[in-house]
Amino acid sequence: MHADQVDVAVDVVAALVAEQFPRWRGLPVRPLPSTGTVNALFRLGAEVVLRFPLRPNASPDLRGELRREQEHARMLAARMPVAVPEPLGLGEPGDGYPGSWAAYRFIPGETAERDRIGDLDGFARDLAGVVTALCGIDTGGRVWSGSGRGGPLADQDADVRAALAASDALTDTGALAAVWNRCRHARRDDPADRWIHADLMPGNLLVRDGRLAAVIDLETVCVGDPAVDLMPAWNLLDAGSRETYRRALGVDDATWERGRGWALVQAINALPYYVETNPVMAAIARRTLRAVLE
Known part of the structure; x- marks a missing residue:
């Protein structure tokens, strides 16, 4: 969709999770079909969804954006009449993926x-x-x-x-x-x-x-x-x-x-x-x- 979009491979995601979130090491990773234009989505085990920006970079600006998104999620959680994503962590750039990424609790629907x-x-x-x-x-x-x-x-x-x-x-x-x-x-x-x-x-x-x-x-x-x-x-x-x-x-x-x-x-x-x-x-x-x- 984008000229500067990257492909995010399942094995890269699994390796990043194992290195940065040892408690989740060994949980199965599978891509989630999505027509979204900003993130590649992956299901991690039964409870976690990972969001990898399609246009990643290692700048503090991108990490700041992901951090603000998680702050907003925490702010809204007790104020919304329906569910909003629950933040579980922020990932760092690593081998095979040059940007920050985010983990949330999976919401069925x-x-x-x-x-x-x-x-x-x-x-x-x-x-x-x-x-x-x-x-x-x-x-x-x-x-x-x-x-x-x-x-x-x-x-x-x-x-x-x-x-x-x-x-x-x-x-x-x-x-x-x-x-x-x-x-x-x-x-x-x-x-x-x-x-x-x-x-x-x-x-x-x-x-x-x-x-x-x-x-x-x-x-x-x-x-x-x-x-x-x-x-x-x-x-x-x-x-x-x-x-x-x-x-x-x-x-x-x-x-x-x-x-x-x-x-x-x-x-x-x-x-x-x-x-x-x-x-x-x-x-x-x-x-x-x-x-x-x-």
Whole structure:
């Protein structure tokens, strides 16, 4: 998927575990199928999942990102109405893999798709409960950091225009440009930043017995515009449950339009990038773009 992506071999993973986590030496390692774009996943025994960044490096910055992700997981664990990943350790670069990596307790479940969800309206209300819980956590005066999702939507204009230009043969870019022009100007009456997940994609939501069971992949958790976490209204939910989600969150028209804009930002950037390399991500992008036009 990425020009600088590395292949992570099972024997390399097993050797790194044996060297750095002796208590887990000898546990079976097997790769987990994933359509994710950031990490290679491995099941270690019955209780552990290992996350190896696909684009590793030995810089303190990457280790800092992984450490912050685990700090966020600990912060959220007692505050979320569903499970979040439980950190178990951080690994170091070693032979065969030039970067830091992370270990978490395995959470059983399947990634969210409509045919795996028993009641889309109930799912929408459960997900709204997660977003409400996030927004209710004290930020301690933090504000958006200046990078990643969560800042002014209009700052995404150049990237969206470039992605639209690259997608002429893939989607209705004219109609999407009109929606984007409306969304990027949506006002923000409440300037207070909140805790947000910032990447509520179907692959980051786990379903068990048809219900929302966990929210995973916390590397994007930050403080920013809560409209970002409206993205599932378009990337996963149907028209009816989309309205259920909106009512459960009680958002105004301008916030809803900013959420639509963030869904468009994610999808139009993903579509041309993954259309050849990740069919699942490209299909989600197409679905999202169709929904934002409704």
